[in-house]
Amino acid sequence: MDTKQFPADAVEKAQRILSGCGGGSIGAYSESPGVEVIRQDVAAYITKRDGGISASLDNIMLTTGASDGIKSMLKLLKQADGAKKTGVMIPIPQYPLYSATLSEYNMHQIGYYLDEDTNWSLDIKELKRAVEEARQYCNPRAICVINPGNPTGQVLTRENIESVIKFASQEKLIILSDEVYQDNVYAADRQFHSFKKVMTELGGEYAQNELASFHSTSKGYMGECGYRGGYCEYVNFDPSVVAMLAKSISAKLCPSVSGQVAMAVVAAPPQPGDPSFELFNQEKTVVLDALKLKAEMAVESLNSLPQMKCNTVQGAMYAFPQIYLPEKAIAKAKSEGKSADFFYAYELLEEKGLCVVPGSGFGQREGTYHFRMTILPPPERLEEFLKRLKDFHLGFLKRYSDS
Numbered sequence: 001m002d003t004k005q006f007p008a009d010a011v012e013k014a015q016r017i018l019s020g021c022g023g024g025s026i027g028a029y030s031e032s033p034g035v036e037v038i039r040q041d042v043a044a045y046i047t048k049r050d051g052g053i054s055a056s057l058d059n060i061m062l063t064t065g066a067s068d069g070i071k072s073m074l075k076l077l078k079q080a081d082g083a084k085k086t087g088v089m090i091p092i093p094q095y096p097l098y099s100a101t102l103s104e105y106n107m108h109q110i111g112y113y114l115d116e117d118t119n120w121s122l123d124i125k126e127l128k129r130a131v132e133e134a135r136q137y138c139n140p141r142a143i144c145v146i147n148p149g150n151p152t153g154q155v156l157t158r159e160n161i162e163s164v165i166k167f168a169s170q171e172k173l174i175i176l177s178d179e180v181y182q183d184n185v186y187a188a189d190r191q192f193h194s195f196k197k198v199m200t201e202l203g204g205e206y207a208q209n210e211l212a213s214f215h216s217t218s219k220g221y222m223g224e225c226g227y228r229g230g231y232c233e234y235v236n237f238d239p240s241v242v243a244m245l246a247k248s249i250s251a252k253l254c255p256s257v258s259g260q261v262a263m264a265v266v267a268a269p270p271q272p273g274d275p276s277f278e279l280f281n282q283e284k285t286v287v288l289d290a291l292k293l294k295a296e297m298a299v300e301s302l303n304s305l306p307q308m309k310c311n312t313v314q315g316a317m318y319a320f321p322q323i324y325l326p327e328k329a330i331a332k333a334k335s336e337g338k339s340a341d342f343f344y345a346y347e348l349l350e351e352k353g354l355c356v357v358p359g360s361g362f363g364q365r366e367g368t369y370h371f372r373m374t375i376l377p378p379p380e381r382l383e384e385f386l387k388r389l390k391d392f393h394l395g396f397l398k399r400y401s402d403s
Contacts, residue, residue: 007275017264026257032250034062034231035257038264042231045267049182050197060233061245062263064255065225066180066216069232071101073176073212076245077141078105087138089130089173091122093320093362093370095150108138113365116322119311120154124163131171142174143167145195148181148315151362151372153295155190155315161198169209175199177213180230183220186292187314196235210236217262219317221287223376229259229266291317294375294382301386305393317376320359323369323393329400341369347396352388 006014020037022028033039039057046055063069079086087108090098094111102109112130114120122145131140145164147156156164168175177195185192200207217229234242269284270276295313302310302321310321325340333343341358348354359370377385 009270009274009276013264013268017261021257026261028257030062030254030257030260032246032252032254033060034255034260035264038062038260038267039231041264041268042233046194046196046233050194050200053197053200055196055233059235059237060231061249062255062260063214063230063232064259065218065228066178066214066230066232067097068228068255069212069214069230070097070176070178072245072249073232073234074101074105074107074142075248076241077174078107079139081106085138086142087131087134087140088176089127089134089140089143091144091146091149093151093359093364094144095146095178096361098144099363108134110134110138110140111363114149114152114154116311116365116368119314120149120152120320121156121160122164124167127164127167131173140171140173142176143171144176144178146178147195148184148192150178150181150316151318151320151357151359153311153313153316153318153320155185155187155192157190158193158198161193161195162202165195165199165202165206165209169206174210174212177211179213180216180219181316182215183288184291184317185315186295187312190314192315196233208236210234215266217259217266220266221284222262222266224262227259227262228256229262230255231263231267290379291375294377294379295319297379297382298373298375298386301390305390307397308393313375318372318374320362320370320372322359323371325369326397326400329396332400341371344369344396345371348389348392351395352392354385354388354392 016037018024020035039060039062042060043055043057077086085108087110088102089110089112092111092113099109110130112127115123134140175195179194182192194213196211196213199209199211212232212234214232215230217227218225270280298319299310299313302308302319307324308321310319313319323344325344330340333340339358339360341360345356345358348356356371356373364370
């Protein structure tokens with residue numbers, strides 16, 4: 001560590017992390033919930049993010065990506081075999097991790113539809129419909145919210161979050177708040193509000209609701225998905241439940257220590273006055289400004305096309321436009337045993353070499369068709385993507401015109 005190759009604050013951070021690792025090496029196992037000094041950094045990050053609302057390292061576990069934390073929490077909710085299944089409310093459209101894990105754990109998926117007409121917000125009437133219809137099949141125990149949204153790109157208003165917290169309290173549901181895109185907010189009229197912050201500020205019974213929230217090194221301005229770094233903070237859990245969680249995660253020994261280190265860098269980035277700050281801030285700003293520009297590019301281009309409509313990409317990394325497909329295309333897809341949006345996406349791939357994910361892969365209202373595209377490519381590549389998409393879309397509509 002006696003080197004001038006790296007800024008002094010980076011060297012100091014590395015020394016601090018290594019001092020918390022067994023044998024001073026990231027090659028050693030860590031404690032099952034993660035290296036203590038890194039959990040301290042995560043607790044400080046959450047406290048600062050939430051305007052001083054305290055976070056405790058004892059309520060934080062570092063995870064092998066956010067996915068690992070989410071699966072650990074879902075596993076904790078599982079009923080014994082033979083009992084009425086545990087039900088978990090998940091958004092439709094949704095990130096397929098949730099439906100796949102619920103299936104793996106033999107739990108019941110309670111799908112609730114996001115409201116596309118209000119930029120994919122959560123509608124309380126729809127939440128009530130979903131949970132009431134599900135009670136005959138399962139014991140509803142949790143509601144998952146993805147904010148900012150994947151694949152839908154919305155950023156929830158504080159008012160919407162408050163209404164979801166009140167609903168969860170009324171229905172005695174644990175809130176699973178997937179907040180991995182919290183750094184990705186582009187719309188001028190939106191800002192990220194953590195569920196923990198809003199819940200705490202509501203006070204009273206709402207501040208006592210059980211909550212688990214998740215973050216990751218894979219998204220944001222970092223994109224370090226291969227490191228598999230993440231964390232889960234859980235609050236208001238009964239001590240006996242926390243003990244069972246500790247026992248469960250100890251069977252996995254520990255999360256990737258290199259991923260934990262990546263999470264430490266995200267949680268405790270260079271601060272003003274640090275030697276690394278100017279370059280760090282410059283690189284972070286360039287990435288987030290480019291994503292904002294590309295979000296606007298994508299929405300403008302998609303909405304210029306006939307029979308396509310895309311809500312504002314307020315955050316995250318994706319656009320999720322609705323496509324109004326001709327009946328001939330729908331019939332052709334059916335004759336080939338394909339969903340209509342898969343048929344559209346497959347022809348796009350074959351004809352233009354562009355890969356999008358059909359909306360049926362995420363779930364959507366019956367009779368609607370969507371696809372998800374990412375805004376990650378560099379602006380010039382995204383511009384080429386959108387040009388090819390336009391050429392294909394116009395040709396597709398002409399080819400399958402109902403007239």
